[in-house]
Amino acid sequence: MPSVWRPSFLLVVPLVLAAAIAAATSSARSPADLSGDWHLVVDDSILAERRGVTRRYHAFAKDPRNPVLVADRPWEGKVAYVYGSALPGEDGRGYRLWYHAWQGGEYRNLYATSPDGLRWEKPALGLVEFQGSKDNNLLFRRTKEDHLPVVLWTPDDPDPSRRYKLINYDYGRTAPANLVSGFWGATSADGIHWRDLPRNPILADPGDVGNFVWEARAGRYVGYPKVFAPVRGYRRRAVGYTATTQFEQWPPAELILVPDRIDDRWVTQDKQHTDFYGLCAFPYESGHLGLLWVFRITDGNNDGPIFVELVSSRDGVKWHRQEGDRPPLLDVGAPGAWDGGMITTVNQPLVEGDRIKLFYGGARHTHGGTKNAESAIGVATLRKDGFASLDAPAATPGAVTTRRWRGGGGPLRVNGDFRGGALRAEVLDAEARVVPGYGMEECVAVTADGIDLPVRWREHTALPTNARGLQLRFQVAGGSLYSFHVGAGVAWEDPAAVPDLAIDFEGKAEPARWTLVGGAVVQAGAGGNRALVLKKAGDAADLPGTAELGRTFTLAARVRTGSVSWTRIFSAHRGTGEPATGELIFDFNPRSGVVRLVVNGQRVQSRPRFLGDKQSHHYAATYDDGEVVLYVDGARVGEGRIRQGSVHLFSDRSLIEHLGAGRPLTGITLAGDLRVGEDPGTRFITFRDEAANAPTEQLVGTADDLLVARRALSQAEVERLAPAR
CATH class of the missing domain: 2.60.120 (Jelly Rolls)
Incomplete structure (x- = not known):
């Protein structure tokens, strides 16, 4: 089982890890x-x-001498760019750059050095043959689909042959090697001569983009690979999270960040939307900063510009977006400029005195314009700590x-x-x-x-x-x-915990805590108690601020219905197809008497219980680090486990599981807020395929005493909630 780091406000560091961290921080700082x-x-x-x-x-200022490194060798074609790494020389002088090129459907990994970050040399490494010669700066090559060379420098590793770690992606489609697709790992003494790890890939295949970093102070490796999730009508690229103390073993990534409604504010035509192409995140001073690659899909398919926005975090998991208009931290250049179509970056910048230096890849073309692809590498600077x-x-x-x-x-x-x-x-x-x-x-x-x-x-x-x-x-x-x-x-001092969302529909000021959808109303019943009343398809209530559920939560509601089929209580499901990561369903079937919670692409359901009496029943589900318990009227009726990792939604609407045996790293992040009464989706588009939502699980009846709590209630607490008012 991987030895993984799990973020927690109450983190207790094992003594062995603490000793390793102390040894690292006492030596010369990298x-x-x-x-x-x-x-x-x-x-x-x-x-x-x-x-x-x-x-x-404040945005990075691009150097007027850009681009500083261009594709000018036969093995580079016209495309040289970074999803890679830039590091200073081991003696603190000069720069080293790991980058890649793309030519005729083949990727190549390369190495360059510079005395000043402006004038670059491409040394003849003598490692990889190209057209009969090894007189080139090609770094290593497993197949023609090796790319994204992220290099981590860990100078305190006691084994000198492992002080450089490489993690990069291979599609696994190249004969005769036919590698398993995913992120592969290698180690090196000098960052040039690499040896594959005995077991590869070290991270299951969530997507073909991922950025990784070594957090020296915490003693862990952290990765932010691409995760696919259904978000507001589209299958979108989103950001995942994984962390480990052992480079050879990584747990599957978990969803942590999806595009929100502000990200789509630019949309003017149907099917345009925003994806997150990648996130380069790293410890910076007392917190974490991230370079978010924002991909605006202009053709509804796979074309559009990519630029960089700033995100910030205290722990590298829960990210804050910029206020207001979210100006780019590093924008594309003018149309037709060498970087006028796309921007990508190295996995982290460098700090030099009073300035921050960031090497980045710029493309003249947008993401879908590979026919006339042309890209190069530039550099930009910013005042130290000058992000805002x-x-x-x-x-x-x-x-x-x-x-x-x-x-x-x-x-x-x-x-x-x-x-x-x-x-x-x-x-x-x-x-x-x-x-x-x-x-x-x-x-x-x-x-x-x-x-x-x-x-x-x-x-x-x-x-x-x-x-x-x-x-x-x-x-x-x-x-x-x-x-x-x-x-x-x-x-x-920790900020105040997110308060429970508890709604009994009796308070005059409460409507700010929900949004009625369709013909839904709140009105008093025969007994005088007010409740949410849903009469037909499309009636529902949205619950703002409920997308981040975390590692422990409880969902509960009192529901009355005359339906005899599956009836949604809470939902964050797209409305069509099997649920994937980023979605949630909590519902019941009065005919079969089964209650179920579906989250992270997995389900836990109850033992049958009579629910077809058309009376009011109290339903609850608790989630505690993957352990799920289901309740009806305060009685425990089912239990099960939700595994760590992700269940990705692919372009053909299939689901691909990358699940681990360990406990969750970050918990449950949904792609949107919860809705009461039915699925929030109306139509869903995956690549070129479109599907409509048929509202067959509509709650027709009443819902009351809604609860969304960021803690797992005990059985005694659930029992106290269950009696009818």
Whole structure:
């Protein structure tokens, strides 16, 4: 069984792993490790309040000398690009680049070096033959379908022959090798001479794009491979997650991120939609950042531009999208430009002093334009920590208050530009009172521009200590705040847990918690209790904010119906075909007396129980790290297990299972919010195939006492919910 890392707010690190991490962090830090103790303001995850400030996003600046590496060798054709890796030299000087080329239906993996990131050399490696000669920079070759060479540098590996790890994709369609498709692994002492792992592929075949990273501080390998999921009427490319402490063994990927409705705001014609082509995510200072490859499908099929947006996270699993219009972090160039059609990137950028450097692949053509394909590699830069800032004008200062933290200490430092105004800060104690001597009026104004500016008070140059925790309140007047530093070993107070969605339809303010669909109404019955009333096909209620269920959850409702066929209680199913990853069905059949929960492409169903009396019954399902229990009227009627991994929906509407034996890594992420009463889908398109939803599972009757909780209720708790009101 793979040794996998499972994200948790209550993570207990095994002693062996902790020792390995301590050994790694005590040695010389790899230039590829971008983690640290600065706290960026790219999202609100560590902020308690902000008033009078505007979050402004900043794009990478493309170098005017681009492209810096072009396809100019016979074995490269006209297409040289990266879904690969760029690393500094082992001595910290120069750059190394692993990239690939495509020519006449064949992929080739290549290696290049540069003293400055602008002038590139393609050394004769003498490894792979091309047209009778090995005088080329071809790196390795299993088949003509090997591509996507992601290289991870792990200099602290005790085995020198394994300090470089390669993970790349092969379609497995090439005779006579006929490899098993998926992500293959290899190791190397120098990043040039590679040896395949004894067992390949190391990651089952979820899709042909995936980006991977070594998280040195946590001691784990993390991957973000493509996952296919049904999302709002289309089979779409989405983002999966997998993690392991053993490079040789990876658990199947789980769905974590799908395009939302804002991603489709550009659509003007039928069948246009947005996919996520890939995600390059990596630890950056105290959190995680991601380069999201956004694919706007303009022809309803497989063509359109790809550009890069910023996403941010505290744990690499739950991602925050940008506010407002979501401007590109790295956009395509002008029409006809060398990068005017598509942008892809290396798996992570590099930080050099006060700048971030990102190597990227640019294509003149859009995704479907392979007939005249032409692409090259460029470089772009950004201020360190400069992905987003909190800005306020000098005339109307703004305030930013952090959440409470413990630990840290030493001087307060900020990254910002305050040449047009000033920044001040005050320190608050655990009761949100200003610590004496650390008030705003005692703070010496910061009026400079820099990535590491000290903040002082008249009598203090270091932060106070307080075992119960501290907060900061910044005042920004005519400037931009990018990040701040309050010392090492900081532990932030967790945000409040997502509250249970409990709806009894009695409160006057409750309608904001649901949206009625079709002819659905909320009205009082004969006993005076209000309930959701569904009378015909298309009647339903949507429950906003219910797509992220996580590793534990409970669904429950009190339902009355005269139906004798399958009846939906909760659904996030496309309405046609077998359920896949990203979908959920919780329903029952009054005739057979069976209750079932279908999630992650798998089902658990109950033992038969009489349900055909047309009376009100209480139904509940709990999910706890894959363990499912089903209840009717408080009695346990079924149980089973949902396996970790994904069940992918392919273009021919078939389902491909990639499931593991371990516990879930991230839990259940749905492709859309839950609906009560029927499937939310109306039609569904996979590639060139279209299917309509026949509403044959419509709940006709009443639903009341709805519950969506991000915790698995005990049987005693379910029993207390069951009695009729």
